[in-house]
Amino acid sequence: MSVKPCIALIAHDQKKDDMADFARHHQAALSRFRIVATGTTGGRVQDACPELKVTRLKSGPLGGDQQIGAMIATGEVDMLIFFIDPLSALPHDVDVKALTRLATVYDIPMALNRATAEKLIDFQKD
């Protein structure tokens, strides 16, 4: 049995509706991945798409971003979709920066907004 590639899904609070909508629209493409997500985002994706299996890690401010960063460093994440909110101050901003830094270091495809995510997920459709 072939192992599915892994996609990490994260959205800041102001972007969670957008992430739930994105997941609903791209359920078929997402089903080809093993899905991991930060805690609250994962709950929203799971509610939006009950047929998908979503592994929920800790909430972002409690270490979820760092958990996903560690998974990137160990080669367990193949793609990152992270709807960031550039208009709100976050207590865990350093964790967000560390995560996007690691995704860059390990050169994994990373979308930080929906427009880019739509392009990335389109590649998964054929």
Ligand SMILES: O=C(CO)COP(=O)(O)O
């Ligand atoms: O804060 C986050 C990413 O920085 C997201 O965490 P939640 O999905 O738990 O809200």
